[in-house]
Amino acid sequence: MTNEEFLKKTATKAANVLHMPLGEIEPLKMIELFANLHIVVGGDEELMIHWLNTHNNHLGFCPAARLTDEQSMNKIIGYLESMCYQ
Numbered sequence: 001m002t003n004e005e006f007l008k009k010t011a012t013k014a015a016n017v018l019h020m021p022l023g024e025i026e027p028l029k030m031i032e033l034f035a036n037l038h039i040v041v042g043g044d045e046e047l048m049i050h051w052l053n054t055h056n057n058h059l060g061f062c063p064a065a066r067l068t069d070e071q072s073m074n075k076i077i078g079y080l081e082s083m084c085y086q
Contacts, residue, residue: 007027007028007031008022008027010027010031011025011027011028011030011031012027014030014031014033014034015030015034017034017045017048018034018045018048018049018052019049020052020064020067023068024068025067025068025073026070026073029067029070029073029074029077030067032077033067033073033076033077033080034048036077036080036081036083036084037051037052037080039080039084040080040083040084051063052064056079058079059072059075059076059079063076
């Protein structure tokens with residue numbers, strides 16, 4: 001298995017936990033999002049799904065609706081990272 005195949009397989013598993021297809025989402029970004037969100041909510045998968053599918057006042061949008069947009073995905077990951085390291 002190549003590194004690229006491994007990355008896509010891992011990202012697909014993360015997306016499946018979040019009840020969404022990987023689709024057009026960049027695999028490395030999905031893994032970053034998943035890892036940071038997992039830390040923020042303490043690994044609670046139901047809460048992870050809820051967080052992604054709920055409008056976020058700080059971001060100004062529902063994260064799940066913007067996962068294929070690179071700029072929005074970077075904003076989501078940056079927001080989660082800031083919450084991880086406070």
